[in-house]
Amino acid sequence: MPVPPPPVPASTAPDLGTATLEAPLPDARQATDTALWAVVFAGGIGTRFWPLATPRRPKQVLPLVNERPLIADTVARLAPLVPAERVLVVTSADIVDAIREAIPAVPGANLLVEPRPLGTAAALAWGATEVGRRGGPDAVFVALHADLAVAFADDFRQTVRRGAALAAKYPVIVAVGARPTRSETAFGYLLPGAPLDPDEGRNDGSPCRVDHMVEKPRIALADTLVDQGAYWHTGICLLRARTALAELAAHTPELRLALPALETGDLVRYAELGTYISIERGVLERTEQLVVLPGDFGWDDVGTWAALRRVRDLDDTGNGVMGPVHCVDASGNVVHADGGQVVVYGVTGMLVVALPGITFVTALDKATELGPLLDRLPGSLRFNPSQE
Secondary structure (H helix, E strand, O other): OOOOOOOOOOOOOOOOOOOOOOOOOOOOOOOOOOOOEEEEEOOOOOHHHOOOOOOOOOHHHOOOOOOOOHHHHHHHHHOOOOOHHHEEEEEEOOOHHHHHHHOOOOOHHHEEEEOOOOOHHHHHHHHHHHHHHHHOOOOEEEEEEOOEEEOOHHHHHHHHHHHHHHHHHOOOEEEEEEOOOOOOOOOEEEEEEEEOOOOOOOOOOOOEEEEEEEEOOOHHHHHHHHHOOOEEEEEEEEEEHHHHHHHHHHHOHHHHOOHHHHHOOOHHHHHHHOOOOOHHHHHHOOOOOEEEEEOOOOEEEOOOHHHHHHHOOOOOOOOEEEOOEEEEOOEOOEEEEOOOOEEEEOOEOEEEEEEOOEEEEEEHHHOOOOHHHHHHOOHHHHOOHHHO
């Protein structure tokens, strides 16, 4: 069981009182590179990347987009805007050793190990409490997942800077939005309303209040939201420690009884009293203090094998490969070879994962959800023993 953090000092304990969006906080200063923190969500094994993801090699430490582990990419992308000593990683006990090995620059004290999986809303609360304890209740942080892909790192950092400045000025949750390229039911949608600053007006890059946030809609609603100009929610949010805890207390009854235990550092009690819920369902769909900041930096969610065709560098015929792979008269495939030569000939839209002891082949459009497959496999195959 992890050692609970010390209680939040009274002088920096988050004030859960509310503030209005219309009135900027009078003492707010523009966020700077020396003030910004990060809370990275890195829980779970990642069964959608079976058979490559295992308890000892969870998704977050896999080189799925390039040759660097996903979480190492995330930490490196934040620098120098957020140095490693101000990066907090919320993870689980079963994978913490693998996470620690992948990001040695992040201090061990910055790995927040959950007593049990608590959901991202609870992870946000713990991260915000730690940011408030270490940096003060008005410290601004960026909350993001360890498995996102970014094509243009400089543009990503510039968007984070803009979002941090807004979060420092207003008591809001700044959600970074990406322009949709299709109707996607696996993402959340942010429908913009009035501009945050009426004097600035509304344009393609201006921050706006969010009229509606819809998490993972059905395809018909996704089509409508895209037509109405909604943005994808990238899973990247910027906010103050004080704002995060205030919004959770106000809108997330699943955690309301647990938050006092978190303030006193009693993680076991916190885990017992909290109910599993995501940030999107537990906070963003409910709050009135949500702002969308458009970002154009080549964002994508590395959620399934099929996503790798969008985020990997492709060859001349659209194959996204990793390892010793030879594609002949083949196009639009994803191939991951670890330890041996793989030849792909005369096929399109296939996934091939070749590992010592097991080879997995399927159509890419079947690789978005592997739960039904894993449910029908014998236990000995669900995790490849040779990869353990």
